[in-house]
Amino acid sequence: MTDQVFIQGLECQAVIGVFEWEKQIRQTLLLDLEMAWDNRAAAAADDYSKALCYDTVSKAVTALVQDHPHELVETVAEKVADLILTRFQVAGVRVRVSKPGAVANARTVGVQIQRGTF
Numbered sequence: 860m861t862d863q864v865f866i867q868g869l870e871c872q873a874v875i876g877v878f879e880w881e882k883q884i885r886q887t888l889l890l891d892l893e894m895a896w897d898n899r900a901a902a903a904a905d906d907y908s909k910a911l912c913y914d915t916v917s918k919a920v921t922a923l924v925q926d927h928p929h930e931l932v933e934t935v936a937e938k939v940a941d942l943i944l945t946r947f948q949v950a951g952v953r954v955r956v957s958k959p960g961a962v963a964n965a966r967t968v969g970v971q972i973q974r975g976t977f
């Protein structure tokens with residue numbers, strides 16, 4: 860099954876980082892999500908209830924990332940993947956977490972993980 864629902868560049872203001880000064884501020888994280896989802900039923904019936912709602916997922920992920928402090932972008936990626944797999948019954952997910960402010964001479968840095976099956 861190759862269908863996906865995706866979310867690109869989801870901007871979150873998070874308490875994120877290993878250093879003490881980072882725990883006192885919010886920094887931008889950008890999330891890219893790809894979720895395995897068979898879109899045929901929703902499309903055939905033109906039925907929102909059969910779709911994976913990117914707005915609902917975006918709100919849930921934003922709350923998770925913004926409402927709890929984390930040290931590592933790896934932890935954020937794992938928690939987001941777990942949320943999507945469990946709360947939204949998605950079979951597979953790719954999560955990319957970018958921290959654009961972290962390295963002065965890099966456009967961005969971060970991690971990408973894949974969990975479940977596509």
Ligand SMILES: Nc1nc2c(c(=O)[nH]1)N=C([C@H](O)[C@@H](O)CO)CN2
Nearest residue numbers: 875876877878930931932933961962
């Ligand atoms: N693989 C990782 N490396 C680093 C992380 C991280 O979350 N994962 N974090 C930091 C610091 O918080 C850094 O972003 C401060 O600028 C360093 N390396």
